[in-house]
Amino acid sequence: MASPSLTDTLETIWQLLGRGVADRRHGFHWPVVCTLHDGQAHGRVVVFRGTERASRRLWFHTDARSAKLDQLEGLSWVFYDPGAKRQLRVSGPTARADDALADDQWARLPLTSRKTYLVSPGPGTSLGDTWDSGLPAALGTDPPSREASEAGRANFAVVVTEAVRIESLHLARRGHERAVFDWDGAWHGEWRVP
């Protein structure tokens, strides 16, 4: 049986990332993003909104009032799909996207997703003993109108990582495959003991 190849592995990684964006049922559609704050590691599931292989970029959406926008240094992504039996860990410089990308992403966002950005006050604000959805009462469980949804644009942010390290772990029957790829103008990969 031929040994697995680093080149093929990197190809598979980018294919799986592309599929993760497009396919809501793929595990890669729901990565965990880990950040640092006050000596504590924090993680949360995000929706994987986009990737572009040529620029090595990956991005997710978040509320502009969210604390994690001030905690982007040292951020990393973890993807896992039980069917593909593969975990990816991706890290690199991470920043809030400029308006060009954010406007483009906002324009594509369905009204049900835009609704999230209409909560007030901002996400995480304490409500004590009294539950509230944070949304305008008039909305109920309906999506907002397109016009009403525009109030959410000010609360909408896109966070972009430019990948410089990708670690892949594939749980294969013939033996697990663990590879690390580092970027310095080109990708350099090596195998690691799984």
Added chain:
Amino acid sequence: MASPSLTDTLETIWQLLGRGVADRRHGFHWPVVCTLHDGQAHGRVVVFRGTERASRRLWFHTDARSAKLDQLEGLSWVFYDPGAKRQLRVSGPTARADDALADDQWARLPLTSRKTYLVSPGPGTSLGDTWDSGLPAALGTDPPSREASEAGRANFAVVVTEAVRIESLHLARRGHERAVFDWDGAWHGEWRVP
């Protein structure tokens, strides 16, 4: 419609955690554990191996040679199940378990899982261009004998978090529910804007 209750939410959380340990098909069986190292956040999927509500403990298994054993301070867990539409974030003091728990966990471990701890050199060691499973060649794709598996015990560690904070986000149709629970001898919960 009645408002959701913090007491019920905490009850649901512990039920879901129990189910996550027992049910391999539940999303909570595969949490991400986030750690800190060198100014970088690191995450990886682990198998959720056990929880005990009375002591608020949760644990996973890892290789004793793994770098993350020296990076347990500030560790946190992220659980997500798409079916239950719930995310949990759990944090608290985390340490390597004593031999009593580790011996008990090792005794229950199937041979196919014990096999993982037979890799040599330790996980993460660079292999350059040449892939290798890290396992003794004689094993092939078979599980080890019970006797042979015992060599893995020295490489086996259990990591235990004593939860002092649990954050729950439930994506409910009538409005998302976000609750935070802190422990100071009893659990105190409050709602947050989702």
